[in-house]
Amino acid sequence: MKDAFGSPQSLLVLGGTSEIALATARRLIARRTRTVWLAGRPSPALEDAAGRLRSLGAEVRTVPFDALDTGGHEEALGKVFAEGDIDVVLLAFGVLGDQERAEAEPAEAVRIAGTNYTGAVSAGLVCARSLRVQGHGSLVVLSSVAGERARRSNFVYGSSKAGLDAFAQGLGDALYGTGVHVMVVRPGFVRTKMTAGLAAAPLATTAEAVAEAVEAGLRRRSEVVWVPGVLRPVMALLRHMPQAIFRKLPV
Amino acid sequence: MASPTGPAGSRTTSITGWGRTSPTTARLLRPGSYGEAVAAVRTCGARGGIARGLGRAYGDAAQNAGGAVWDMTGLDRIRRVDAEAGVVECEAGVSLHRLMEVLLPLGWFVPVSPGTRYVTVGGAVGADIHGKNHHVAGSFTRHVRSFELLTADGAVRTVRPGTDLFDATAGGMGLTGVVLAAAVRLVPVQTSLMTVDTERAADLDDLLARLSATDHRYRYSVAWIDLLARGAATGRAVLTRGDHAPLDALPARARRAPLAFRPGHLPPAPRGLPEGLLGRRSVGLFNAFWYRRAPRRRTGELQRLSAFFHPLDGVPHWNRIYGRGGFVQYQFVVGHGQEETLRRVVERIAARGCPSFLAVLKRFGAGGSGWLSFPAAGWTLALDIPAGLPGLGAFLDELDEAVAAAGGRVYLAKDARLRPELVDVMYPRAPEFRELRGRLDPRGVFTSDLSRRLAL
Numbered sequence: 090m091k092d093a094f095g096s097p098q099s100l101l102v103l104g105g106t107s108e109i110a111l112a113t114a115r116r117l118i119a120r121r122t123r124t125v126w127l128a129g130r131p132s133p134a135l136e137d138a139a140g141r142l143r144s145l146g147a148e149v150r151t152v153p154f155d156a157l158d159t160g161g162h163e164e165a166l167g168k169v170f171a172e173g174d175i176d177v178v179l180l181a182f183g184v185l186g187d188q189e190r191a192e193a194e195p196a197e198a199v200r201i202a203g204t205n206y207t208g209a210v211s212a213g214l215v216c217a218r219s220l221r222v223q224g225h226g227s228l229v230v231l232s233s234v235a236g237e238r239a240r241r242s243n244f245v246y247g248s249s250k251a252g253l254d255a256f257a258q259g260l261g262d263a264l265y266g267t268g269v270h271v272m273v274v275r276p277g278f279v280r281t282k283m284t285a286g287l288a289a290a291p292l293a294t295t296a297e298a299v300a301e302a303v304e305a306g307l308r309r310r311s312e313v314v315w316v317p318g319v320l321r322p323v324m325a326l327l328r329h330m331p332q333a334i335f336r337k338l339p340v
Numbered sequence: 341m342a343s344p345t346g347p348a349g350s351r352t353t354s355i356t357g358w359g360r361t362s363p364t365t366a367r368l369l370r371p372g373s374y375g376e377a378v379a380a381v382r383t384c385g386a387r388g389g390i391a392r393g394l395g396r397a398y399g400d401a402a403q404n405a406g407g408a409v410w411d412m413t414g415l416d417r418i419r420r421v422d423a424e425a426g427v428v429e430c431e432a433g434v435s436l437h438r439l440m441e442v443l444l445p446l447g448w449f450v451p452v453s454p455g456t457r458y459v460t461v462g463g464a465v466g467a468d469i470h471g472k473n474h475h476v477a478g479s480f481t482r483h484v485r486s487f488e489l490l491t492a493d494g495a496v497r498t499v500r501p502g503t504d505l506f507d508a509t510a511g512g513m514g515l516t517g518v519v520l521a522a523a524v525r526l527v528p529v530q531t532s533l534m535t536v537d538t539e540r541a542a543d544l545d546d547l548l549a550r551l552s553a554t555d556h557r558y559r560y561s562v563a564w565i566d567l568l569a570r571g572a573a574t575g576r577a578v579l580t581r582g583d584h585a586p587l588d589a590l591p592a593r594a595r596r597a598p599l600a601f602r603p604g605h606l607p608p609a610p611r612g613l614p615e616g617l618l619g620r621r622s623v624g625l626f627n628a629f630w631y632r633r634a635p636r637r638r639t640g641e642l643q644r645l646s647a648f649f650h651p652l653d654g655v656p657h658w659n660r661i662y663g664r665g666g667f668v669q670y671q672f673v674v675g676h677g678q679e680e681t682l683r684r685v686v687e688r689i690a691a692r693g694c695p696s697f698l699a700v701l702k703r704f705g706a707g708g709s710g711w712l713s714f715p716a717a718g719w720t721l722a723l724d725i726p727a728g729l730p731g732l733g734a735f736l737d738e739l740d741e742a743v744a745a746a747g748g749r750v751y752l753a754k755d756a757r758l759r760p761e762l763v764d765v766m767y768p769r770a771p772e773f774r775e776l777r778g779r780l781d782p783r784g785v786f787t788s789d790l791s792r793r794l795a796l
Contacts, residue, residue: 090793093361093399093668093756094733098793120733121759174405174792224387224406225364225789268354268365268405309665309728 090176090225095307096121097176097227101169103154103212104182105129106138108281109231112300113179118147120304126169128154129182156182156208157200162215170219177307178216180209180230183250185283191245198245205249210256217260217269224268227310229303230257234277234315237324240340261312272306274299275324276316290340292317355409358659359398360666361727361756364405364789372414374496377518381785382494384408388787391518393460394435397467398669399756400789401513407787412462415520418442426526427485432462432519437603437653440645444601448526449584451483455700457603457650462519467753468511468713472560472649475705479715481510482708487522492781496520501709508776510710513752515777515786515796529584531598534560534648536582537639540631544575544686548679548719551579551703559583560648563701566627567689567723568620574690575683577701578634585642594642603646608656615663615728623695630697652698662726668756670736671722673704673715674748681746682719685739689723692735699723711769712796714751722754733757752790760794770796 091097098121102110105127114125125147129135139149154165169175186201213228220226235243236250254273261271276299278290299316306314315321327335350369356362369389371377381389387407394413395402402409415431416438422428423446428439436450437457443449452464452471459469464480465487477483486500489509497517499506509516537558541547547563555561558581565577587598652658659667674681689696700722707716725732740750740762749766750758764770774796777786790796 090364090400090405090789091362092733092793093359093666093727095362096733096757098760222406224366224404225362266354266365267352268363 090174091227091307092121095227095310096304097307098122099124099126099174099176101126101128101166101175101178101216103128103178103180103216104156105151105154106132106134107181107231108283108296109276109279109299110179110181111138111142112296113303114142114147115145116300116304117177118142118145123147124173125149126152126175128152128165128169130155154212156204156212159208159211162211166212166215166219174223175216175220175226177227177229178220179303180213180216180228182208183231185243185246188243188245201245202249202252205246206252206256209253213256213260217264220269221264221267226268227270227272227307228257228260229272229274229307230254232257232273232275234275234320234324237275238328238335241336242340270310272303272311272314274303274306274314274316275320277320292320292323350408355392355403356666357397357399357402357756358395359668359727359756360659360662360664361668362400362403362789364400364403366404366407366409368409368411370411370414374490374520377410377415377490377520378494378496380408380410381490381492381518384785388785390786390788391432391462391466391514393433393463394458396456396459396463398754400793401467401753401755403789404787405789405792410518412460412518419521421446421448423448426528427523428526429521429523430461431521432460432465432487434461435459436461436464440601443526444529444532445599447528447530447599449529451525451527452477452480453649455650456653457646458653461522461524465510465519465522466512466514468708468710468715469753470704470715472562472702474715475555475561475703476559478705479511479708479710479713481506481710481713483525484510485523485525488520489516490518490520492517492783492785504776505780507709507711508773510708511713511752512710512773513712513790513796514788515791516780517786529599530587531585531590531594532601532645533585533590533594533598534582534643534645535585535589536580536641536643536648538635538641539579539637540634541575541577541579543573544577544683547575547577547579547701551701555581555703561703564630565686565699565701565721566631567686567696567699568624568627568693569631570690575686576631578631580648582643582648589640589642601645603644603650604654606655609658609660611660613660613663615665615726617661617663618695618697618726620693620695623697626697662724663728665726665728667724667726668732668736669722669724669754670739671720671751671754672739672743672748673718673720673751674743674746675716675718678718678746678748681742681748682721685721685742688739694723694725694729696723696725711773712752712767714749714753716749718748722751752794755790755794758794763794763796
């Protein structure tokens with residue numbers, strides 16, 4: 090169960106090697122979290138992540154999960170919920186992909202969209218159903234400011250996050266009053282391995298900062314969290330900017 | 341918010357404790373008879389159920405996410421008042437407020453009353469509540485002659501003091517079964533007024549000395565403490581102590597209806613108040629005013645019962661003043677000889693500037709027999725703090741460590757955030773409690789958010 094400050098005792102991470110997710114897990118383990126499930130494709134990196142969280146004192150288990158294998162989601166995630174209540178599900182998988190390649194090879198674009206959007210729709214709904222039965226819990230969805238307005242430089246990724254973001258908001262409305270809380274997190278440019286080699290955008294942030302914002306959002310039962318917070322007014326401005334001007338911005 | 345689902349007569353709804361933190365959803369069912377209560381327990385499903393009274397437990401003790409919550413206020417019959425012996429037999433959903441309405445005109449009063457009249461008899465047993473008279477009267481279950489308990493097998497048992505089931509249920513937070521009825525011994529009174537002595541204590545030392553030296557002279561005793569005062573004034577307080585007024589203490593006019601019970605009411609607190617209304621500054625000003633407003637020393641003042649025992653009951657929904665973020669109440673006890681721990685905790689709260697205007701210090705008498713019963717001989721401090729205060733969780737964890745190291749404990753009826761590992765340290769009989777539950781309720785029919793959170 091979550092305590093009065095929204096600190097969970099159990100956590101399920103979808104995308105178990107995500108740096109943002111692991112930073113969040115570390116933060117939550119420092120409070121109340123004792124049970125962590127890391128769902129992801131079986132790999133040394135996944136086992137390594139589990140080992141590092143274990144050394145912080147949590148009981149950590151891994152579960153094979155592939156965002157693209159939507160047919161297997163029910164079984165993989167059903168197993169986790171069958172073991173006990175999950176207080177927080179952190180939906181953190183996603184790929185940035187290569188925009189140039191995606192434009193040249195539609196199959197690559199489909200892979201990005203399939204992971205970031207279709208996979209998340211499937212996994213999100215599977216988890217939502219179990220959370221609903223529990224009558225409590227939070228589903229934290231890692232969206233992105235990229236979904237707020239598609240940019241020339243990564244619109245395939247951006248459009249998949251836009252879809253995910255809209256899906257998560259709608260799911261939050263659908264679950265209102267069921268005891269389940271959905272929180273959409275919209276970080277800006279985060280310096281992680283996903284963005285390694287890219288020039289940092291203005292207002293770039295870190296996985297730790299996102300983790301801190303997630304923890305604060307759980308405490309406040311927020312529905313949308315921007316990281317950093319100043320992105321909220323900035324993106325409101327960009328969102329309403331005429332296309333002709335937006336196109337020329339160096340973003 | 342509510343949607344009609346589940347068995348007939350139940351609705352799915354979002355539930356919190358009095359502190360309004362951690363909402364979860366459950367099927368709320370209001371049994372109106374023993375038969376309905378038995379049926380509710382038998383058909384509660386895999387996530388179990390928990391009895392709920394008037395929702396005054398601050399934390400998650402009367403919530404059960406995804407399962408059933410039984411609103412016991414439908415079982416509210418007063419069966420028998422033995423006006424000779426001073427015993428009332430009533431169903432569990434009867435409130436102390438209702439008991440006072442019925443019993444005061446007969447010259448009887450409830451043996452123990454907490455800071456609110458809006459608790460049920462079932463809740464009073466489940467939390468083994470205490471009041472301002474704990475130092476002389478002990479906690480509620482000491483005055484219970486027997487209760488009827490609906491257990492997981494669907495049987496209704498009569499439980500008497502001196503048995504394991506009694507001691508597991510007294511303070512057992514509803515986890516051994518559903519209390520359906522109880523027989524409670526009463527206290528005779530001549531009037532419905534109180535004679536009250538008020539005095540100020542300049543600091544914590546002064547306060548503890550006054551309480552230690554003179555508490556035994558009063559049936560009821562409590563101190564409001566200013567936790568925002570620092571430096572030499574740390575722990576300054578206002579003591580209010582008293583007893584039921586005898587008939588001859590009343591002025592002639594009041595003697596015509598000496599047992600009248602007329603609690604007043606103010607308008608309810610509005611909904612949707614913003615968080616942060618109760619900041620350090622506003623609460624600091626209030627506390628300074630409240631301290632100076634109290635007389636240095638006044639004796640024999642006549643007060644209404646409701647003003648003396650339940651000042652907050654006059655403001656319905658006062659818990660809304662903390663805004664949508666809600667609040668937590670922190671109440672702990674440490675034994676005599678652990679005054680240093682108490683002092684350190686008070687100093688840390690003062691240094692941190694926790695905006696608490698409802699802080700109460702009391703001297704407990706000997707503890708009861710309940711395995712998870714909270715009161716124990718020593719000092720208890722209770723304070724309300726807005727839940728949104730940054731870093732509050734970690735801060736209270738540190739206080740817990742100090743309390744546990746001193747052999748003390750926190751009150752489960754008020755808890756919403758204790759680290760589960762500390763339960764067995766604070767309540768050494770918790771393993772026995774779990775063992776009895778395992779035997780009596782192997783399927784875990786009686787389950788609450790509190791029992792899940794603390795692995796009770």
